[in-house]
Amino acid sequence: MINILDDLRKSSTPGHREAHAANAAVLEVSNLTVRYENGIALEDVSFHLTTGERVSVVGPNGAGKSTLFKVIAGVITPTQGQVSVRGYGPGGHICIAYLPQRNQVDWTFPVNVTDVVMMGRVGRLGLLRWPKRQDWAVVRQSLEDVGLADLANRQISELSGGQQQRMFIARALAQEAELLLMDEPLTGLDVNSQEAIFGILDELQRREVTVMVSTHDLDQAAGRFDRVMLLNHRLLGLGTSKEVFTPERLVTAYGGHLRLVQAGEELLAVADTCCEDGDAHE
Amino acid sequence: MSSWLTWLLTPLNYPFMVRGFLAAWMVGVVCATVGTYVVLRGMAFFGDALAHAILPGLAVGYLVGGGARGPLFWWAMLAAVLSSIGIGAISKGTKIREDTAIGVVFAGMFALGIAMISTVRSYTVDLAHFLFGDVLGVSLSDLFLIGIFGGLIVITILLFYKEFLVLTFDPLLAVTLRLPARALEYLLFILIALAVVVSLQTVGIALMVAMLVTPAAAASLLTRRLPIMMTLAAVIASVSGVIGLYISYYANVASGAAVVLTSTAFFATIWLVRTVQKKRGVWDG
Numbered sequence: 001m002i003n004i005l006d007d008l009r010k011s012s013t014p015g016h017r018e019a020h021a022a023n024a025a026v027l028e029v030s031n032l033t034v035r036y037e038n039g040i041a042l043e044d045v046s047f048h049l050t051t052g053e054r055v056s057v058v059g060p061n062g063a064g065k066s067t068l069f070k071v072i073a074g075v076i077t078p079t080q081g082q083v084s085v086r087g088y089g090p091g092g093h094i095c096i097a098y099l100p101q102r103n104q105v106d107w108t109f110p111v112n113v114t115d116v117v118m119m120g121r122v123g124r125l126g127l128l129r130w131p132k133r134q135d136w137a138v139v140r141q142s143l144e145d146v147g148l149a150d151l152a153n154r155q156i157s158e159l160s161g162g163q164q165q166r167m168f169i170a171r172a173l174a175q176e177a178e179l180l181l182m183d184e185p186l187t188g189l190d191v192n193s194q195e196a197i198f199g200i201l202d203e204l205q206r207r208e209v210t211v212m213v214s215t216h217d218l219d220q221a222a223g224r225f226d227r228v229m230l231l232n233h234r235l236l237g238l239g240t241s242k243e244v245f246t247p248e249r250l251v252t253a254y255g256g257h258l259r260l261v262q263a264g265e266e267l268l269a270v271a272d273t274c275c276e277d278g279d280a281h282e
Numbered sequence: 283m284s285s286w287l288t289w290l291l292t293p294l295n296y297p298f299m300v301r302g303f304l305a306a307w308m309v310g311v312v313c314a315t316v317g318t319y320v321v322l323r324g325m326a327f328f329g330d331a332l333a334h335a336i337l338p339g340l341a342v343g344y345l346v347g348g349g350a351r352g353p354l355f356w357w358a359m360l361a362a363v364l365s366s367i368g369i370g371a372i373s374k375g376t377k378i379r380e381d382t383a384i385g386v387v388f389a390g391m392f393a394l395g396i397a398m399i400s401t402v403r404s405y406t407v408d409l410a411h412f413l414f415g416d417v418l419g420v421s422l423s424d425l426f427l428i429g430i431f432g433g434l435i436v437i438t439i440l441l442f443y444k445e446f447l448v449l450t451f452d453p454l455l456a457v458t459l460r461l462p463a464r465a466l467e468y469l470l471f472i473l474i475a476l477a478v479v480v481s482l483q484t485v486g487i488a489l490m491v492a493m494l495v496t497p498a499a500a501a502s503l504l505t506r507r508l509p510i511m512m513t514l515a516a517v518i519a520s521v522s523g524v525i526g527l528y529i530s531y532y533a534n535v536a537s538g539a540a541v542v543l544t545s546t547a548f549f550a551t552i553w554l555v556r557t558v559q560k561k562r563g564v565w566d567g
Binding site: 073131 | 322441442444445447448450451452454455457458459460461502505506507508510511
């Protein structure tokens with residue numbers, strides 16, 4: 001009950017956010033362990049990211065990718081260890097955006113694209129306040145930034161997969177997020193939609209927004225990001241794809257699900273870590 | 283005067299009918315507004331359980347008050363608020379699945395209520411009154427309580443519109459925006475509990491879930507915008523309330539059942555029309 005009152009007190013201040021310490025890393029994770037009742041999700045994970053960095057997170061299903069994102073977002077409290085965003089715990093920030101997997105969203109919910117993007121403003125509005133002209137302007141701008149201005153009044157069930165994902169990025173922009181955690185945003189999208197999203201990620205990088213993207217596509221993870229994080233409960237590597245995608249590390253991460261084939265200069269990794277929703281990845 | 287006008291006006295000669303119409307209309311609006319969230323969050327079973335779980339509260343009030351009707355409202359409110367918080371806490375805090383926890387609590391509480399009331403000799407009559415309501419027995423002071431609490435419920439839902447929207451559509455977003463998610467969730471539980479208490483006399487415990495769910499479900503088939511869904515649900519519910527009472531008056535049918543059957547008919551008609559339209563491709567589904 002005291003927690004609830006404390007929550008209320010905090011949220012009654014509009015735009016409430018924890019101060020950002022100067023020079024503190026945008027994200028610093030130290031000795032993070034998360035234990036669930038049926039096992040360990042993350043064990044002794046430590047790393048830090050620099051501002052504006054774009055990092056891919058790969059690892060087999062159940063490797064703890066979503067858990068890691070949720071701990072960073074302040075949704076799950078870690079069993080041990082610490083997360084600090086710009087020098088403070090995640091719980092006080094509203095600058096962290098978690099973009100859910102598309103299959104975890106109720107697309108029949110009676111809202112349109114603008115409604116969803118406006119949700120990003122709610123944290124800054126404060127309780128009992130309605131959106132002002134400035135908020136509507138931010139929402140309109142966010143929709144333009146992701147190329148969805150024409151679909152502003154579209155019901156969300158009528159969007160394509162790529163449009164759905166761009167809508168969530170627009171919501172994060174409306175939230176004025178500085179750290180974006182995207183849970184498998186590229187899964188199930190065609191090449192054009194994926195490219196549209198990479199285009200937006202490039203623009204985010206220019207704005208110094210730090211982005212973590214979990215994916216099953218090792219090729220994209222290696223080629224389209226500044227650094228790759230290989231995760232299987234433990235942090236198996238974080239660095240350039242050359243440093244991380246070594247035979248030993250890949251086999252440690254994927255075990256029997258991975259076949260390594262030497263193809264000339266290149267090392268070819270053949271994997272099929274199919275996901276819960278049944279989408280195929282190679 | 284034309285005959286249909288006479289037909290419409292005759293029941294209004296009786297003050298108890300006028301009070302019944304007012305009660306049915308207000309309860310319809312309140313339940314439909316709250317019920318929109320019940321439908322969107324998939325909480326129909328929670329609503330049904332909550333209605334049943336207040337019976338022991340009613341029973342205590344009934345035994346303590348020696349059958350006086352006045353204090354029952356407050357006893358029901360106490361029981362409803364405690365049950366909603368209890369069900370919320372149990373379903374969050376244990377390994378048991380939420381619907382199982384609700385089932386256990388609801389059946390246990392309901393049985394306790396029946397056991398308590400059964401200690402009184404005339405218990406079948408009184409039990410029936412609690413189970414099925416009696417909108418025609420609504421007194422002026424009941425009407426005031428319905429108006430005050432119903433108004434509070436609707437105002438709260440409107441005040442917290444954007445917070446409840448975020449909490450319902452994307453609970454994780456509510457947390458990352460640092461909204462007081464737990465407090466909001468309990469607030470919604472309590473609003474549902476209050477709506478149940480306010481509607482108690484109109485439809486009774488057994489049919490309560492229909493007031494919460496049916497109009498909102500019918501409205502959800504007609505629109506894809508939340509504010510419109512809420513408004514349509516309120517309109518369907520209040521129209522059902524009024525038509526139901528006319529049916530009750532002329533066909534001599536139990537009032538609560540007549541109201542619920544009317545809104546069920548609305549739902550069935552809309553569902554049928556939508557399904558046919560979808561098959562023909564008139565509506566894009």
